[in-house]
Amino acid sequence: MKIIEAENLKKNYNGFTAVDGVNFHLNRGEIFGFLGPNGAGKTTTINMLTGMAKITEGTVKLMGVDYTRNAKKAQALMGIVPDESNLYEELTGWENLVFCGALYGMEKILREQRATQLLEQFGLAEAANKSFKAYSKGMKRKLTIAAGIIHQPEILFLDEPTTGIDVAFARQIRNLILKLHGKGTTIFLTTHYIEEAERLCERVAFIVQGKIVREGTVDELMKETQEDNIVQFTLGGDFSNIREEMERHFIDYSFMSGKNSGVSVRTPGPVSLFPLVRFFEEKNMPVYEAKIIRPSLEEVFVKVTGIELQKMQDGQNQGPGKGPKGGRRS
Amino acid sequence: MMKTWIAFSSILMKDMRSYYLKPPNISWGLIFPIAWTLMFFLRSPVPVQVRDLLSGVMALSILFGTTSMLAVTITFERKSRSFERLLLAPISLNILMLAKTSGAIVFGIINAFIPVIFAGFLTDLSGINWILVLGSVILIAITSTFLGLFIAVSVSQVFEAQTFSNFFRFPMLFLCGLFIPLESLPLFIRPLSYALPLTYGADILKTAIIGNGVIAVPLSFLMLIVFSITLFAYSTYNVNRKWIL
Numbered sequence: 216m217k218i219i220e221a222e223n224l225k226k227n228y229n230g231f232t233a234v235d236g237v238n239f240h241l242n243r244g245e246i247f248g249f250l251g252p253n254g255a256g257k258t259t260t261i262n263m264l265t266g267m268a269k270i271t272e273g274t275v276k277l278m279g280v281d282y283t284r285n286a287k288k289a290q291a292l293m294g295i296v297p298d299e300s301n302l303y304e305e306l307t308g309w310e311n312l313v314f315c316g317a318l319y320g321m322e323k324i325l326r327e328q329r330a331t332q333l334l335e336q337f338g339l340a341e342a343a344n345k346s347f348k349a350y351s352k353g354m355k356r357k358l359t360i361a362a363g364i365i366h367q368p369e370i371l372f373l374d375e376p377t378t379g380i381d382v383a384f385a386r387q388i389r390n391l392i393l394k395l396h397g398k399g400t401t402i403f404l405t406t407h408y409i410e411e412a413e414r415l416c417e418r419v420a421f422i423v424q425g426k427i428v429r430e431g432t433v434d435e436l437m438k439e440t441q442e443d444n445i446v447q448f449t450l451g452g453d454f455s456n457i458r459e460e461m462e463r464h465f466i467d468y469s470f471m472s473g474k475n476s477g478v479s480v481r482t483p484g485p486v487s488l489f490p491l492v493r494f495f496e497e498k499n500m501p502v503y504e505a506k507i508i509r510p511s512l513e514e515v516f517v518k519v520t521g522i523e524l525q526k527m528q529d530g531q532n533q534g535p536g537k538g539p540k541g542g543r544r545s
Numbered sequence: 546m547m548k549t550w551i552a553f554s555s556i557l558m559k560d561m562r563s564y565y566l567k568p569p570n571i572s573w574g575l576i577f578p579i580a581w582t583l584m585f586f587l588r589s590p591v592p593v594q595v596r597d598l599l600s601g602v603m604a605l606s607i608l609f610g611t612t613s614m615l616a617v618t619i620t621f622e623r624k625s626r627s628f629e630r631l632l633l634a635p636i637s638l639n640i641l642m643l644a645k646t647s648g649a650i651v652f653g654i655i656n657a658f659i660p661v662i663f664a665g666f667l668t669d670l671s672g673i674n675w676i677l678v679l680g681s682v683i684l685i686a687i688t689s690t691f692l693g694l695f696i697a698v699s700v701s702q703v704f705e706a707q708t709f710s711n712f713f714r715f716p717m718l719f720l721c722g723l724f725i726p727l728e729s730l731p732l733f734i735r736p737l738s739y740a741l742p743l744t745y746g747a748d749i750l751k752t753a754i755i756g757n758g759v760i761a762v763p764l765s766f767l768m769l770i771v772f773s774i775t776l777f778a779y780s781t782y783n784v785n786r787k788w789i790l
Binding site: 228262265266267268269287290291293295297299301302303304305306314315317318319320321322362 | 547548551552555556559563626627629631633634635789790
């Protein structure tokens with residue numbers, strides 16, 4: 216069953232089109248990933264869906280009911296976790312949750328019970344009486360998610376939930392998302408961390424410059440790269456210095472810079488390692504590691520959009536807080 | 546309806562605890578009227594009656610207390626993005642803004658009666674029309690609070706809120722007829738006086754306390770109600786236009 220339907224959604228700001236006629240839907244109980252680089256229109260889309268931004272054109276429906284011009288009709292069924300923690304610094308963790316419950320009209324006893332239960336569930340029980348300003352960044356993010364679900368919403372909007380927090384907290388938050396999903400909550404997740412979307416989401420849409428360029432289940436999207444062969448090299452030098460020369464030399468191959476002097480090479484047919492290794496060595500660039508990797512959602516994204524992962528993460532303070540690679544959920 | 550009331554009362558109680566009942570604000574409520582009263586005693590060449598000063602000190606206690614607090618707290622919450630949380634709650638914008646302003650209104654009303662308590666120890670307060678006093682205090686508190694709201698939605702920084710507040714408060718201070726009688730003001734300035742809400746509130750207080758107001762009381766009440774509705778409606782319109790993009 217479709218819980219949210221967005222049709223031809225468009226947002227203009229003073230002549231600039233931030234979101235340009237996107238169409239998508241969320242099925243009840245699924246995690247839907249909205250993937251794109253910074254400035255692609257992810258947050259604007261969330262803002263339109265939740266009532267924080269007026270819709271220039273198009274319609275949004277929640278369980279079949281149009282709320283395009285009156286988001287208040289739908290807000291009681293939504294939980295919203297913004298990209299920055301926005302709880303009250305002067306209140307304790309417990310008080311923040313109780314206050315957020317009250318905003319949704321929850322009775323005192325009910326919201327207090329739920330706040331205590333969520334603090335336990337999110338591993339914040341010991342910090343319940345500390346003021347929010349004393350929380351670490353990861354704790355703040357966890358409490359903000361707890362505040363978003365205190366009223367047990369039908370649908371939870373998570374805007375970049377792991378951006379700027381450390382690996383351990385990012386992992387905990389991803390586990391919490393999966394637990395919420397396990398309990399039947401529908402989740403709309405925006406992220407620019409492709410690996411995170413690959414691990415968490417059942418369906419994904421790629422958004423670039425305000426337009427959805429591809430949408431489907433993760434498995435459907437992965438089929439697009441099944442024929443590709445990818446070799447990942449770890450080099451002893453800066454690949455960008457030889458990139459142009461390499462692209463001229465290996466015309467059919469495409470190259471994608473990774474982190475820490477890494478480079479991924481995609482070949483249309485079976486890969487031949489020797490010419491590549493010899494080329495690197497001739498350029499005084501020792502090869503420390505070469506491994507053939509399974510195509511991932513990242514490769515699909517790059518293939519579809521032409522945007523490299525490195526560029527997507529430009530402008531971010533910190534990495535994605537990745538855990539060990541692999542283990543895409545199915 | 547019940548859910549709306551729970552949200553409304555929670556916002557009000559949180560603001561009272563977080564902002565208005567903090568020690569600096571309580572001390573402000575105590576120090577402000579004392580400072581004003583002392584200033585008149587020290588500066589005036591002729592003996593001053595406490596009762597004559599009471600209406601002015603009450604009106605200014607409300608004006609300065611409410612406009613500052615509301616403008617600063619809303620601007621601060623906007624900066625920290627916690628105000629977004631309120632905008633995303635399933636309550637109407639009007640109810641939300643009424644909840645946010647109710648704390649400041651209550652704070653203004655309490656501030657107004659602190660000078661009355663002090664005055665009670667210093668002078669005879671018999672013969673005062675307390676019903677008129679209460680009515681005008683409530684309406685001055687509402688109008689001043691909504692003026693603070695108007696200021697809050699017109700600025701984006703906390704320091705701008707303070708500066709912009711003074712742009713309204715100081716002209717009101719001198720033109721509302723409290724310290725310079727309206728009939729003594731130059732003719733070309735008088736229309737400006739009548740365009741300020743505090744002029745009407747202060748005049749009711751003068752009528753109630755010392756019996757020398759110059760504007761008909763029903764007209765003053767009507768003007769305060771008109772100012773309140775206009776400021777509130779314009780501010781919520783601006784919130785919807787500027788903050789819900």
